[in-house]
Amino acid sequence: MSYVPIGPIHPGLKEPLRIKLKTEGERVVDAEVDLGYFYRGAEQLARGKPWQKVAYLAERVCGICSDAHPHTLIEGLERIVDCEPPLRAQFSRVIMGELNRIHSHLIANAIWFLAVEHETLGIYNLNTREKVMDLLEMISGNRVLYSWNIVGGVRMDFKESHLKKILDNLAEVESEVYRYRKMFKTGALLGLRSKDIGKMTKEEAIEVRAVGPTARGSGIKFDWRTKHPTYVDHFDFKPIWRDECDNYARVMMRFDEILESIKIVKKAVDELPDGPIRKECEIPRGSVDYRYEAPRGELAYIFETAKHGIIKEITIRTPTIMNLEACVRYMFKDSPTIADAIAIYQTIDPCIACTERVVIVDENGNRQDFRGVHTVLRNLKPFKSKKKDR
């Protein structure tokens, strides 16, 4: 029995964290994860700040799903006032959110391919991602941090030329993703590195509460987008899932989700309604618990505001914290080699910048819960879906 420490800086890892593997020969029997290299205290900074500044801070909780964080915060704030943004703004948010998802999934797969040393596909994926990044930069003005959402709508409007470019670029991305998907499906060596490795059954996934593509790769058919009012009303969205439960399923899942996202964006661009893109909203005192499907899974923002939209208390629950536990508890078990352990770790699409949250524990080891939660859960009111009303 021996220990293999990996990280914090390691050629196989893109973000600093330390994984300690307990091995028997090459076989991994146990693992331990050591976090804390990324802690910045975003929640502490957010307390007592007006929401306008907190939106910028939320964006910088994670740079890869940087649309999902402000998206969740701001839709949560809108739930407090019950202020529904205009339809054009809702569609713009969908377009931006899906483009963000495409780029996030592409980089996740690229990094997995680099982790299994299939550099060709890795670099191809990165290159395809540049096309999406171009779109994001052209629309919002920054490649990574978009500052796109705002209470009551979105900041900027699309131009005609933008919509045309979106369709053009996405058509290219689509054909390329089909090609990569085929290469991944038929590649014999890739099959060896991915099939039947990093198994996590459905029951195990439910037990550790895995979320997002990791859970859907294990046969859980759940996606928060099926509960999002815009998706329910205007896009008949069905969650994608696979039941292989291994690395292959998770990587394939991402390719499939990219294709589905492209479909959604195309539909949104075609049906983009005319009208204003923003509405006046004043944020009163209140509290809310709002969840949204970030590229990596369920993202929850639970917060309380004071008058004038000042954030009093905020709790952020990010998806990777659940998936990391799933990875350490079940996926690492019986991974045949140490090289595979790194590959398994990359399939959950870890984002350590998201994960570094803090939990307050008192002396007796009891977790101190956020004060607002109980009132919040009662107040939880999504906008009513128009379809169900009829």
Place this chain on the structure above:
Amino acid sequence: MSSVIWYLYEFARKTWIDRFLNAKTDPEIAEAPSRFRDFPEVQKDLCISCGACVFSCPSQGAIKLVRDEERENIFPVINKSSCIRCGFCVEVCPTEPKTLKTGENYLIMEEYRILPQEKVYIADEYLCIRCKKCLEACKIGAINFKDNVISIDQSKCVSCGDCINACPVKGAIKETYIINIDEQKEIINTLIKSLEGTINLEVERIRKLPDHDPDKIIKLEYPLADYLQKARNIIPNDEMIIKTVEKVTDRLKMNIITWDDEKCNQCRLCVNECPTGAIKYDEKIGKVERDPEKCLRCTICYQTCPFGVPGLYVARFLLKNNVILITLKPSQIPIRG
């Protein structure tokens, strides 16, 4: 063989050898699109030095107001190393055309100003003398005069404080911090506790003041230095502390109740009247006792007692040069019965 080489050479020369020799990166990758939010540019002449940009910046120290000696105006300077290129300062800039510029965006939604506020300015209808000096002082037209009432448009206000400086009446425009409410409460509580402490030290002197003689007053002083140290631990913002203290001292009126045991005849009238049970009759000693911790200062005992055991004094405060001046006077409330 040689023909093959010749053929290859021909093929190479014609098609790709030139391109291979002059390989260059595609220039488009270094060019930013027209919406790209670069570091903001500053047009010094347009600035009205309202400070909205400094105030709105999510990253501290990225933008500073600097005085230009030659032109005698103040304009923002951007520190590139902490600027996060969010473009929020451009969005909130109230001048027309904008002092700060970045990309082609952020000029689209002129009608929504979303400046986050730390302070709120409110005009007081009763104290206002309608001199309209603030109307002139406000450079962005956030103050309206309608139906003989001055009102401040909160959605336009950038919290620059020019109206307060122009206003000739103290308190006609009120400035309130809306952030850190809990800390402000704590500051006020500590202030009141320490003021009480200072007054309690002087109880003996106060008791000797003859009742109902309005000219007799006691003056005390409370220097702020110690208190400031304590308050800085709660929130390290001197301006906010001083503003809060000033507001509190302007309004605060404290009732001080003294207790003169010698005059008491154990009639126990006050024991039943006291709403909190702060006054109790102790059977063993045969004495009426008052617990100052529980006292609400409702002055009922003062009004009930036929012998004048409780004394009532009123303290008022004024902040001047970092010293709180305390003035103690006997109360004017008449004794019942």
Place this chain on the structure above:
Amino acid sequence: MIKEFIRKRSIHVCLVCTGGCNGCDIEVAALLSQRYDLEQYGIYYHNNPRESDALLVTGTVAKQWQEKLVEFYNKVPEPKAVVAIGACALSGGIFQQESDKVGAPVSDVIPVDAEVPGCPPRPAEIAIAVLKYVPPTLASYRRKI
């Protein structure tokens, strides 16, 4: 002599993220794609400090990093260069607010040779900075005695 000539043309870099938002890191990763193709300029992206010539440091220096970063810097063979990327590394950016959680800027912890401002900088800006500042720094590097 030959060493110096070669070193100018082939730079091995190591990326260290010390706790930002990942934005700068993915922009460095984007440099690997064919679009930017870092390797055509002779820069090889390598996450191993012992084999690298230049450290690319991103992010606010989180608590755990404050000592480790110095250790790290000592592991890089001489001559070495450090490029600080992003607002976080230069000043703490949005996270540098009355909080003691971060130890930014990076230049407080290790000597920094080049700075790339922006949040995040565009990949082209990073590549230009690395190409412009790293070779001269390596050439004029003096061994500390």
